[in-house]
Amino acid sequence: MSDLENLGTVCSSCPACKLAATRKNVVFGEGNSDAQLMIIGEGPGEEEDRTGRPFVGRAGQLLDQILAAVQIPRESIYIANIVKCRPPGNRNPETDEVASCEHWLLEQIQLIRPQIIVTLGNVPTQWATGTSLGITKTRGVWGEFKKLSSPIKIFPMFHPAYLLRNPVRTTGGPKWLTWQDIKTLKAELELLGTKPDIKLEVEQTTLF
Numbered sequence: 690m691s692d693l694e695n696l697g698t699v700c701s702s703c704p705a706c707k708l709a710a711t712r713k714n715v716v717f718g719e720g721n722s723d724a725q726l727m728i729i730g731e732g733p734g735e736e737e738d739r740t741g742r743p744f745v746g747r748a749g750q751l752l753d754q755i756l757a758a759v760q761i762p763r764e765s766i767y768i769a770n771i772v773k774c775r776p777p778g779n780r781n782p783e784t785d786e787v788a789s790c791e792h793w794l795l796e797q798i799q800l801i802r803p804q805i806i807v808t809l810g811n812v813p814t815q816w817a818t819g820t821s822l823g824i825t826k827t828r829g830v831w832g833e834f835k836k837l838s839s840p841i842k843i844f845p846m847f848h849p850a851y852l853l854r855n856p857v858r859t860t861g862g863p864k865w866l867t868w869q870d871i872k873t874l875k876a877e878l879e880l881l882g883t884k885p886d887i888k889l890e891v892e893q894t895t896l897f
């Protein structure tokens with residue numbers, strides 16, 4: 690068993706915060722343990738809690754479409770959340786819950802050593818960058834993750850759950866901005882050495 694799998698096994702019985710009392714499953718994270726790209730969301734929702742897998746509900750399906758639009762295979766990346774257990778009613782994780790849970794995520798990042806971290810939405814972006822700015826200000830702006838010994842590039846994007854509530858594709862709308870962001874991300878991944886397998890001049894947002 691790999692160190693990452695071992696960590697997931699230990700995490701699956703974590704009792705460290707009040708979310709343990711209401712969860713069905715710990716949602717540790719999944720994907721390529723050697724990923725260049727790691728995506729960090731806020732917390733598990735109902736479907737994730739039921740299945741124990743991250744980003745498998747409606748927001749997860751939209752995330753898959755966004756990645757597929759620039760040919761980033763989901764199996765090539767690693768996906769986790771800032772808290773591993775579902776906050777009741779899908780509320781945002783609270784400060785004490787994030788503080789109790791962050792060591793799992795830090796250990797995951799340390800083991801995976803991604804070159805880029807994408808944070809989805811306010812909570813993981815503020816945690817990862819230390820900013821108090823909202824996601825409308827921080828999305829699409831490169832930053833640095835400095836919580837470990839070597840800095841890692843951070844690229845904040847809208848959470849797909851936000852896009853489900855605000856599916857505006859016209860210029861300047863949330864889906865249009867996400868289309869710009871995912872192309873920027875793909876271009877950076879290509880610079881870092883992933884396969885140049887997409888023509889980024891394709892200009893349409895109807896892919897998701």
Ligand code: SF4
Nearest residue numbers: 703706709773774790
């Ligand atoms: S949210 Fe994190 S710290 Fe809280 S019980 Fe779940 S795994 Fe443990």
